[in-house]
Amino acid sequence: MKDEGNIRVMKSPKTVELSITNRCNLRCIYCAHFTSDGDQGSDLSTAEWLKFFVELNRSAVLDVTISGGEPFMRDDLRELIDGIVRNRMRFSILSNGTLITDEMAAYLASTGRCDYVQVSIDGSYSGPHDAFRNNGSFDLVVAGLKHLQAHHLRVNVRVTIHRHNVQNLDAIARFLLEDLNLPGFSTNAASYAGLCRSYADEVQLTVDDRSQAMETLLRLNKQYNGRISASAGPLAEAKHWLEMEDARTENRAKLPNCGSLRSCGGVFSGMAVRADGIMLPCSQMPHIELGRINQDHLVDVWLTHPEFKRLRERRAILLEDFDFCRQCDYIPYCRGNCPALAYNILGEENHPSPDACLKRFLEAGGRLPTNNGQLIIDN
Amino acid sequence: MKSDDRPLADPMLVLREEFDDWAILFDPDTGDSFGVNPVSVFIFKHLDGRNTLDDIMHKLSVECEDAPDDAEQYVAEFIDSLVQKGFAGFEQ
Numbered sequence: 142m143k144d145e146g147n148i149r150v151m152k153s154p155k156t157v158e159l160s161i162t163n164r165c166n167l168r169c170i171y172c173a174h175f176t177s178d179g180d181q182g183s184d185l186s187t188a189e190w191l192k193f194f195v196e197l198n199r200s201a202v203l204d205v206t207i208s209g210g211e212p213f214m215r216d217d218l219r220e221l222i223d224g225i226v227r228n229r230m231r232f233s234i235l236s237n238g239t240l241i242t243d244e245m246a247a248y249l250a251s252t253g254r255c256d257y258v259q260v261s262i263d264g265s266y267s268g269p270h271d272a273f274r275n276n277g278s279f280d281l282v283v284a285g286l287k288h289l290q291a292h293h294l295r296v297n298v299r300v301t302i303h304r305h306n307v308q309n310l311d312a313i314a315r316f317l318l319e320d321l322n323l324p325g326f327s328t329n330a331a332s333y334a335g336l337c338r339s340y341a342d343e344v345q346l347t348v349d350d351r352s353q354a355m356e357t358l359l360r361l362n363k364q365y366n367g368r369i370s371a372s373a374g375p376l377a378e379a380k381h382w383l384e385m386e387d388a389r390t391e392n393r394a395k396l397p398n399c400g401s402l403r404s405c406g407g408v409f410s411g412m413a414v415r416a417d418g419i420m421l422p423c424s425q426m427p428h429i430e431l432g433r434i435n436q437d438h439l440v441d442v443w444l445t446h447p448e449f450k451r452l453r454e455r456r457a458i459l460l461e462d463f464d465f466c467r468q469c470d471y472i473p474y475c476r477g478n479c480p481a482l483a484y485n486i487l488g489e490e491n492h493p494s495p496d497a498c499l500k501r502f503l504e505a506g507g508r509l510p511t512n513n514g515q516l517i518i519d520n
Numbered sequence: 521m522k523s524d525d526r527p528l529a530d531p532m533l534v535l536r537e538e539f540d541d542w543a544i545l546f547d548p549d550t551g552d553s554f555g556v557n558p559v560s561v562f563i564f565k566h567l568d569g570r571n572t573l574d575d576i577m578h579k580l581s582v583e584c585e586d587a588p589d590d591a592e593q594y595v596a597e598f599i600d601s602l603v604q605k606g607f608a609g610f611e612q
Contacts, residue, residue, distance in 0.1 A: 149539055201536040203546050203553075229534050229548050253549055 148409055150453065153200040153440050158413040158424045161190065161221060162210040167237050169261075169274045170340045171303060179427030180335070181417040183215035185434075187217045189418060191224040191495055193434045198228035200439050204256065206233050208424065210416060213240035226254050234258045239278050241285030243292075250292035257295040260286055262326075263303070272305040273331075273344060297441035298326040302374060304343065307350045307357075310373040314361045318368055328358060329374035333485050333496060334425070346375070348507045355379035356490035357511040373479065376487065379510055382499045402455040402477040402491060409453065412443060420473065422452055425481035426490065454492045455480065465493055469500050473519060521573060526611040528569035529601050533607055535564055547606070559584065560598055567599070569611035 162184045165174070173178060197205065203223060210216060212234055225232050231254045238260030249255045260282055264270035265289045267279035289296045298317055300306075306313065330351075331337050332345045346354060354375035362369040362376065371377040388396050412431075413424040420431040420442050430444045431449065443449065460466045460475055469475075477483075478497035480490035487495065495501060503509075521527065534546040541558035556564065562583060566576045577592050588594075602608040 151539075152537060156535075201534050203534060203536065203544075203548070226548075229532055231548050231551055256551065 148445065148453065148456070150409060151420050152444075154193045154202055154410065154412045154443055156204050156206065156411040157197060157202055158206040158208055158411065159190070159440075160210065160414060160416045160424060161185075161218075162209050162213055162215050163416040165209060165237070166214060166240060167211070167213040167275045167278060167288045169237075169336070171273055171301065171335075171337040171344045173334040173337065173425070174331065175336045176339070177427055179415055179421075179424065181415055181419075183418050184215070185418050187220055189435060190221055193227040193414070193418075194224045194230070196435070196439055197230060202230060202439075204231040204233070206235060208235040210239065211369060212236055213245065218245075222249075222252060222254075226252050230254070231256050236285075237261050237274075237278070238282035238285040240281075243288045246285075246288040246292040246294060249289075250294055255294055257297045258289055259297040260289075261297050261301060262286070262298050262313075262317065264309055265316035265493050269306035269309045273303060273340075283321075290321075293347075294427050296323065300326055300328045301331055302328055302346065302354055303331040304346060304350060307346060307354050307480050310354065310357045310361065314365060314369065318365050325370060327370045327372075327374050329371060330354070332373070332482060334481070338485070344474055348436040348502065348505045351375055351378070351502070352508040352510075355382075356508075359510050378497065382502075382509055385499055389470055393473075399476050400460060400473050402458045402460070402480070404476040404478045404495070405480065406496075408449060411519035412449075414505050423481060425479070425485065428484070429490075452480065452490065458491055460493060463493060465495070465498075475499070521596050521600055521603070521610070523573045526569050526572055527567045527603070527608050528565035528605065529564060529602070529608045533609045535561065537561065547607070563595055563598060564602075565610050567602070573599070 160179060163181055166186070167176065202396060213236055215221065222232065233256040241258070249258065262270060262282055263274070264279065270279040271277070286296055286298070300313055302310070317323050330346055333341060333345065337344055355378060358369060359374040359379050369376060384396065408422050413421040414434055415421055415427055418434045420434060420437065420439070421427055422429055422431065429448050431446045460472045460477060466472055475493070477496040482496055483492045483494040484490045532548060534548065535556070536544040536546055538544060541561060543556045543561045544553045545556050545564070546553045556611070559580070562580060563576055566579060571579070573596060577595060580591070580595065581587050599608060
């Protein structure tokens, strides 16, 4: 056990994200993976992954998230999952959903270890979904999702909000929650990473789009009794920014865990591995190379690597020390937000993320959600 | 349980040691996890099918000073609770 910035570090990561392949059958133009530092040419062999799973078991890692690329591209996926199960772990899968067959869904259910499969659906019909993905992918992902439902697997649908579906959110909610009868879905937004960096002006939400998306998602979430969730993107921003504005107008001293670079806590509970076997602090920061699996020890990297220490200690860096934050009234209510996004925009992780800055959003003409002119505080 | 039983923990359970010698006992088949205090961690580590209750009590008394008189009863109850949950059985 180590103490870093008053937060004790666990003896080993609780969870590890494994990018098992660099390949994908789609080329979504807002993909965070392709053209990023995670976009590495070659995939590890089956044997190398299986060997690493033994180390994960020995290190008491409890669960892994299987990602890519597209995980279902690997012909040996069952063999890999059998290795995960054999080594006493549970798993979840992040997928575009287009390659999931009934047979594969039956296999996943048979393991008894699958926590969920996340698939991407960005529209209530093919138009907005296929706009930035491949034509025909909407029908394939809906078919894949139904296979998962038929085998009673937990499905987490992720809706990435972009310029071509921001007007479709009501219909998307109706399609997912009523027509497909999902218990819920989650949202984010196309962010400045990977391929999206080359198409940002076509894809990313404008300030007006963001304002509208926040208001719409808060309304829909109320209408559907909280069945829409988000850890990033307009819904998450709406909730946190309203809380910040409420605290500012009430002149509160501060909000808990705010005033310094407190986002994010992921480096205290998990880490990631690139498709080429390089260990990372987070899949969103593929440029920070910590070592190679089966050569460097996972627990040594976790406990002693200077880059992990640097990222964990960022929470001690005060926002008031940044020129970027000078004369900002929101400092006591702000956590600085995602270090990966800050890196993608500025080339520096230990900096507040400009994209998630409430002050800049308002200065650019952004609006917080209101109801008859009153801020929607009860969200 | 009887004093000469030799309890054996389910090898598929994960004992994930955390802070201050506490641990999480994780069942990957259900996803359930349970907080385990340091004495229970010590006991769990000795459920290897070779130690009897008497063996475990003896090792615990070496490890822990001032064990209460009714410690054996509590240890037996803890092991029984593991057996009832399906987390342990007895080596024949």
